Amino acid sequence: MTGATETTMTPERLARAALSRLMEPQDAAGLALVQVAGAVDGLRIATGQVAAGPGLEQEISVLLADNGPSASWSGLAAALKRWQPRIPDLAPERDLATMARLGGRLIVPSDELWPAQLADLGIQEPICLWWRGHEQPLPALESSIALVGSRDSTSYGASVTGDLAYSLAQRGMTVVSGGAYGIDAHAHRAALAGGSGAVPTIAVMAGGVDRFYPSGNEDLLRAVCNRGAVLAEVPPGSAPTRYRFLQRNRLIAALSAVTVVVEARWRSGALNTAHHAETLCRAVGAVPGSVHSANSAGCHRLLRDGGAVCVTDAAEVAELAAPSGTALPDQRQVAAQVQDGLTLEDLILLDALPLRSTTSVEKLAAVAGLGQDSVRAGLGRLGLLGLAVSERGGWKRGKATD
Amino acid sequence: MTGATETTMTPERLARAALSRLMEPQDAAGLALVQVAGAVDGLRIATGQVAAGPGLEQEISVLLADNGPSASWSGLAAALKRWQPRIPDLAPERDLATMARLGGRLIVPSDELWPAQLADLGIQEPICLWWRGHEQPLPALESSIALVGSRDSTSYGASVTGDLAYSLAQRGMTVVSGGAYGIDAHAHRAALAGGSGAVPTIAVMAGGVDRFYPSGNEDLLRAVCNRGAVLAEVPPGSAPTRYRFLQRNRLIAALSAVTVVVEARWRSGALNTAHHAETLCRAVGAVPGSVHSANSAGCHRLLRDGGAVCVTDAAEVAELAAPSGTALPDQRQVAAQVQDGLTLEDLILLDALPLRSTTSVEKLAAVAGLGQDSVRAGLGRLGLLGLAVSERGGWKRGKATD
Incomplete structure (x- = not known):
């Protein structure tokens, strides 16, 4: 436990812990400041310990403009004014100690434990994560x-x-x-x-x-x-x-x-x-x-x-x-029915076959609207699938259609 | 009634009535034959009264090929054989009389009553419709x-x-x-x-x-x-x-x-x-x-x-x-809430306002993470919306948030 606590007390960690209290989540100016100046110097600037260098404000503006409309950016002076009231509350060592006592920790983007996918947030990536x-x-x-x-x-x-x-x-x-x-x-x-x-x-x-x-x-x-x-x-x-x-x-x-x-x-x-x-x-x-x-x-x-x-x-x-190509097979496919693979003609012929009494090839040809040769050939195919049966010279549906 | 029946007894009508009995719905060869030769001549060819002209088979092939894969097309001879068994059953006058007796009619694509949208079916457009x-x-x-x-x-x-x-x-x-x-x-x-x-x-x-x-x-x-x-x-x-x-x-x-x-x-x-x-x-x-x-x-x-x-x-x-642009207004939009139009800063400020007891601008600045000037300006805006009220020099939430 002590070891873990010590690990978290680097300047970077302390700075990010403090910044997360100083700024609300997704404070665009603050996130841009940290990105441009780094967490340690960013905290110094945000808390007024160090004055911002001449190019900093410009760099932040450019970064924010690159990251879409940032209506809330009204200059670093406004942001400093916004952060100022919380400066007295900063106590990163205390916060880190609290986490350690709770069996938790702080992680920052440079940590191995940091979830890489958060980088997709771009400038909106959080400054740190408090983890219990x-x-x-x-x-x-x-x-x-x-x-x-x-x-x-x-x-x-x-x-x-x-x-x-x-x-x-x-x-x-x-x-x-x-x-x-x-x-x-x-x-x-x-x-x-x-x-x-x-x-x-x-x-x-x-x-x-x-x-x-x-x-x-x-x-x-x-x-x-x-x-x-x-x-x-x-x-x-x-x-x-x-x-x-x-x-x-x-x-x-x-x-x-x-x-x-x-x-x-x-x-x-x-x-x-x-x-x-x-x-x-x-x-x-x-x-x-x-x-x-x-x-x-x-x-x-x-x-x-x-x-x-x-x-x-x-x-x-x-x-x-799943990354594409590794999708799971669809397990909900209902068992295929025997007649699924039939051609249009065989499906029509199957429809024409009576359920109980038998009928002749001639009658089937008329009912199905198919030539007699086609009917004979089709009956052969349906017979193989158990979809048609021949009885006493006539034809009717087979058991496989039940 | 007699007038309606007479109207339906044109050669075109009679031919289409007969064709609809001769061929199953969406018989690609039959539909193509009718499109190429017309209904009257198509029926004569389909029933063997007239031999197909030399170019007809080719025209049908081209038409079917233009209309996507037509696996079932195996030449006009096969189609004629398929239609042959139903020729004895053709009795279009009887069918039209049946419809008239039922208070119905036959309509064909040239009729004013034909639903124009069926043309979108292309070659699959039905030969006729029996209408009751x-x-x-x-x-x-x-x-x-x-x-x-x-x-x-x-x-x-x-x-x-x-x-x-x-x-x-x-x-x-x-x-x-x-x-x-x-x-x-x-x-x-x-x-x-x-x-x-x-x-x-x-x-x-x-x-x-x-x-x-x-x-x-x-x-x-x-x-x-x-x-x-x-x-x-x-x-x-x-x-x-x-x-x-x-x-x-x-x-x-x-x-x-x-x-x-x-x-x-x-x-x-x-x-x-x-x-x-x-x-x-x-x-x-x-x-x-x-x-x-x-x-x-x-x-x-x-x-x-x-x-x-x-x-x-x-x-x-x-x-x-609805054709685009005439869509109905969405009537399910729930009534907008008073705070919907707030800026990010004002929303944060609203969250920071206590419900019952009042608080000072200084405290609000610390809690909300905003500068005191921003808090004062924001309280003014929230006050106008009834979202913040001032009591004895302090601030709390207004009734409009209830």
Whole structure:
């Protein structure tokens, strides 16, 4: 434990720990500052210990402009003013000690344990992650599936989530969710039940990981810690605000190869997670449900808008996560019927064959609208398949059509 | 009545009536023969009264080759042999008289009453249509919606079909279906209930329209006749064979701007109709349902394969039928919330405002991670929206957030 704590006390770690308290998640100016100046110097500038060099402001502007519209950028002076009130609260050593005491740690992008897939967020990649749970590699992108949905899930949503999470965990995949009531809780719980390997499930929190929130999920989140991981980009003690929930959703989407929305209302935070996944060009799945259920309206909206794939079981979800070419065979193909391979003429002939009494080739030719030669040849083929039988010189259907 | 019957006794009409008995639906060689030689001469050739001219076989080959793979074309001689057994049964005058007696008629592509949208079938356009019901124009493509699905529909399927068909008919649209048990019957019945204008519903039959099939739907199909139309491309007396069911499906798809599959098993004739619609570049809708319902598995398959749009109510179906630009406004938008238009900073500030006790600008700046000037400006904006209120020099949330 002591060793682990010491490891985390490098200047880079301390700086990122402090920055994560100084700035809200996805503070564009702050993230750009860190990218341009590095975490250690970025913190010095952000806290006013060091004045920004002459080119810095320009570099940040260019970086932000390169990363899409950044309406909130109004110069470094404004950002410094924004950060200033939190400077007195910075205590990275204390935060790291808290994590160590909880059996957790801080990880930063240069760590081996850092999930590589977060780099896809570009400038929105978090400054660090506060991690509660055993020290073990987090799963690779293709093994991670986000299951998200309404807090007020129905029994249908609970049952589908349970089936999906359990089966995915049994396949050795990791179920990522947000630790909330409803779909999130069902997802974590079933993944814990189904998974035998490492990290069956990960909870990504909107607030600090020192507290298990919501309190009704405390036992569940403790179990997630023991078998998987509970993560946040905000430091211990941070409240789970609405803004942080929305930012947290981008982490769920970025960690996962597929984001599946199991149940969501027409307006739902789960749709926000799905949109983050789409932005990252990650697959989005939506579980269909009754058109009468308000809790499926958001899923149907996703399907209708074209961004989501309809998923009904774990195999279909896994297929979305699989690199192309490794998709699982479809196991739902109903057994082919004997008549499936028939030509059009033989199908017409089969239709014309009576079920009980027998009939002649001449009559079959008239009924089927086929020449007598064709009928004879076709009867031969159908006979081989057991689809036609000859009795006392006439023909009728064979047993294979039953 | 006599006048109507006389009108139908032109050589063209008689020839097409006879051809529809001689050939199975979508007999590629026969359809090509009629297109190249015309119906009257085509019938003479098909029945052996006239020998085919020297270039005819070649013309048919070219026409068939132009219309995609035609594996069944094995020369005119084979086709003549196929048609030969039915020549003795030809009695077009009798068939036309039967239709007149039933209050019906035959229509051919040159008739004003011929549905123009069937031309989209190209060489697969039927030779004629046997029509039972009042003589009135059939609806235009954009007013026709096919609702199709399983015979063994669930109560969910029945309820959704009823809602859709009733609402579509109330909007003045025509519901096209196949007259079968299950979804088809629910669609016809609810359209009759909801429609007040002309042709609320059309049944396209796989067998002859002289018999109402299945017999359990006799009353329903009689009502469809009285208010709408019952159509078939096969002549009176024809049995509804499996092959004819599959061919009939292409007519349902071709008559309709949208084909909606309400309930279908993984393998279902309704999927065949949907594929016909796709081939014709017509919109396909699929109604989602429980992932536990085998009767929705075919719908989910359509959604998953990407060809179908998820539809949950009549407005969404109508939107698929509407020429682009005339789509109906989405009426399901939930009332926007007061905080929807807020900037990121104001949203963070709103989150930071306490619900009951008040707090200071300084504290808000620290909690929200914003400069004090920004907090003051933001509080002004939130105050105007009723989202923040000032009490005894402090700030808390306003009533508008409740």
